[in-house]
Amino acid sequence: MAQSDQQPRKQRGGRNLQAAIGVGVGLGAVIVASLFFVKVLFLVVVVAAAAVGVWELSSRLTERKGIATPLYPLLAGAVAMPVLGYWAGAQWAAAALALTGLAIMIWRMNQPPENYLRDITAGIFTAFYVPFLATFVALMLAAADGPQRIVLFLVVTICSDTGAYAVGYKFGRNKLAPTISPGKTREGLAGGVGLSMIAGALIMQYVIDGGQWWQGLILGGCAAVTATLGDLAESMIKRDLGIKDMGTLLPGHGGIMDRLDSLLPTAPVVWLLLAAFVGS
Template identity: 40%
Template sequence: MPKPKNSAGRNLPQAIGVGVFLALLVIGALITGPRGWYPLVAAAIGVAMWEVLTRLREKGYVVPRTVLLLIGQAMVWVSWPYGTEGLLFVFTIGVLLLMFGRLFHLGAATAPKNYLRDTAVGVFVLAWIPLFGAFAAMISLLSTWDVSGSLFILTFMLCVVASDTGGYFAGVMFGSHPMAPAVSPKKSWEGFGGSALFGIITGALCLQFLLQHEWWLGVILGLTLVVCATLGDLVESQFKRELGIKDMSHLLPGHGGIMDRLDGMLPAAAVTWLLLSLVGA
């Protein structure tokens, strides 16, 4: 075996223990379908939003944390009975509340400070976390006459795990060409190649044997998911770089915060729902 070129960058025993715990939670939610999956996604979205909004407030951004947390939860839960129409409706209400609320934050007689900055970052958070997260929740609502929603969730999670595993292994063992050194120095093209290889293979196998569909759609799913997950990682890296922080929180030993685990998964969930909607409805 070749010697690793790079350090893992974290406490592996802690990370593995926490990873096993999270995997058990996901497995429990998988078994029960939407009734278990929706609460798990909603809880993760709520904690991730709290982490991000708290870090923003610590750095001087004026964001209505409680209002945004409530709007985020409403976006996730309304997607169960009303789908994308309900999701878009609540998201629009949230944007309007941000635009108008910040306008009169200091009263009608005083001009708001940093209006564009704070309004824009609030809309960004709503799109980044609960909007993408709602698509992750809605994957559980996909089904066909012989394939349950749980198998659609399993397909998504297996592709995510494969992408993370392939990227981690290839990055640690072979990573030497930085992908975006100005944003994330540890992200390498070798790691991306490992993610793509594992993601494509897993996507093809899942579509063929779990969802009873053409394998080539799984290839598209695997590659698209990896691209979105990688870019999602870079987005969070730049977000933390601008705030001058390493992790969103220390809630998960060896991993950082909940958002540090969801950064790539959230945009990947949106494209996964879109592609898998071609299979189940």
């Protein structure tokens, strides 16, 4: 048998395609089951993703840069922010972020003062970047039609990635940000924006109570832009750290943070636009 027949099939970037598809389907099943059978179970998914994301980012910062981010206050914040956001509202989540920052500053005092400012700055950045942004998913979930809002949020973000990949693969010629992510093209960005806008218009019109198709066009376009910027931002972080993936937890996908890169910055935008269009 030829060597090419013995190796697992891979897609561009060297990832195992079969593993990536299997993990993607499994994650999708968990999301659907938690959303539409017992809504609060999806909050557990959000908290778990935030906690693992905090651990991944903190671990890479320590391994590659020697930055000692206080992990235990970060993990406590990763639980407190989404939970308080879901049960008590945005103001409590913001208070949890502030208290997490204070806890990081105090916890780091157990070590010598050298690099104190560097370590707490990285810790506060981690608290904002992962659990606080993830809290906006919990805020969407807390609405009466929370599952439908989460579906809208996930679909427009996935359509942004899918449209960008498909159009960029077929028609991409002009690089979007060659020094950050050489594979991204302007044509791909246009494809992602277009598909995300179509999906947003359809879901807003037919799934979200009180939604209008034109609102979905705006929401989908904004989501595609923030998803792309989020992807580029994490690419910058990984290039600075000198790594390809944030982790290895998800075969064929990398780590949790490699799946959250476009979702995290998109969550507050979708939450805000939904609140403006149909109420919170």
